[in-house]
Amino acid sequence: MKKLVSTLLSLAMAAGLGTGVAMAAGDSEYAKAPREQDWSFSGPFGLYDKGQLQRGLKVYIEVCAACHGLDRIAFRNFTELGYSEDQVKTLASEYEVTDGPNEEGEMFERAAILADYFPNPFPNVEAAAYANNGAAPPDLSLMAKARAATRGFPQFVFDIFTMYTEGGPDYLYSLLTGYQDPPQGVEITEGTYYNPYFINGVSLAMAPPLSDEIVTYDDGAPETVDQYAKDVSAFLMWAAEPKLEERKSLGFKVMIFILIFSCLLYLSKKAVWSRVEH
Numbered sequence: 001m002k003k004l005v006s007t008l009l010s011l012a013m014a015a016g017l018g019t020g021v022a023m024a025a026g027d028s029e030y031a032k033a034p035r036e037q038d039w040s041f042s043g044p045f046g047l048y049d050k051g052q053l054q055r056g057l058k059v060y061i062e063v064c065a066a067c068h069g070l071d072r073i074a075f076r077n078f079t080e081l082g083y084s085e086d087q088v089k090t091l092a093s094e095y096e097v098t099d100g101p102n103e104e105g106e107m108f109e110r111a112a113i114l115a116d117y118f119p120n121p122f123p124n125v126e127a128a129a130y131a132n133n134g135a136a137p138p139d140l141s142l143m144a145k146a147r148a149a150t151r152g153f154p155q156f157v158f159d160i161f162t163m164y165t166e167g168g169p170d171y172l173y174s175l176l177t178g179y180q181d182p183p184q185g186v187e188i189t190e191g192t193y194y195n196p197y198f199i200n201g202v203s204l205a206m207a208p209p210l211s212d213e214i215v216t217y218d219d220g221a222p223e224t225v226d227q228y229a230k231d232v233s234a235f236l237m238w239a240a241e242p243k244l245e246e247r248k249s250l251g252f253k254v255m256i257f258i259l260i261f262s263c264l265l266y267l268s269k270k271a272v273w274s275r276v277e278h
Contacts, residue, residue, distance in 0.1 A: 030183065030186060030202050031196055031202060032196040032197055034170040036170050039169060044252065045248065046248070049234065050082040051219060052231050052235075053234060053235050053238050055235075056231040056233070056234050058215055058217070059210075059231055060235055063209050064140065064232065067132065067206075068137045069137075069139040070118040070141050071118070071141055072117070072139075073117065073141060074118070075114050077242060085114070092113055092114060093111045093112065095111070095112040095119050096110065097109070097111075097116050122136075133191060143168070143172065143236055144168035144169055144236045144241070146240075147167070147199060168236075169233040172232070172233040173230055174197040176209065176229035176232070177210075177229045178197035179193055179195050182194040188203035193206065210229060
């Protein structure tokens with residue numbers, strides 16, 4: 001038994017160390033790990049803050065949507081943020097989507113409806129790359145999950161039970177607030193911007209997208225880069241995991257069932273074996 005436990009611990013430590021090496025392999029000596037934030041949806045009982053998600057949607061529409069798509073989100077999904085169906089219909093009507101062919105066999109433009117997906121700012125990847133100096137801005141639908149790093153041992157053991165989801169939003173928040181002048185001795189490619197939180201290096205082609213008072217909030221929340229970054233990161237977490245709350249609720253119910261079932265099995269085993277003569 002001791003040998004088995006020792007073996008399992010060794011494997012776990014190897015896996016954790018291996019993960020750390022894999023994460024650091026592409027990093028430069030100036031790269032930094034994302035700064036952990038306190039999110040309303042963190043932990044096994046965490047829930048989305050609908051007000052924050054609405055603010056994050058506004059930041060996305062007014063700032064991010066000019067370059068980044070949200071291809072996996074339909075307009076009807078925005079009703080989950082606390083908006084009424086009429087409000088979402090009004091929002092959708094402000095966008096045009098390509099439909100068709102019509103009776104003449106031609107494609108045409110029309111106002112978007114609830115069933116339509118959020119339109120991409122560019123017709124194709126080539127057009128996106130051409131408009132952005134050869135670097136096509138990535139779609140943000142799943143970005144919060146794509147950038148969620150697996151933590152090493154022993155954190156990943158606890159992450160299983162706490163339903164750790166903050167890695168992606170932490171990265172997005174850190175990236176959006178992490179632009180700075182390069183340190184002395186560090187040279188970056190012309191036309192790029194120094195950011196030690198960027199996953200593929202220390203500089204990226206995207207200019208700092210946020211600045212204070214660039215988006216007007218109706219609920220009195222601070223109109224600062226820090227608040228904008230938190231709100232849009234939380235919104236992108238929702239976009240990547242819209243059923244997070246339902247998943248956590250189901251997971252909690254399953255754990256309760258397993259606990260009760262285990263107790264019943266133990267009591268049944270005890271009752272059966274109590275009649276066996278030793």
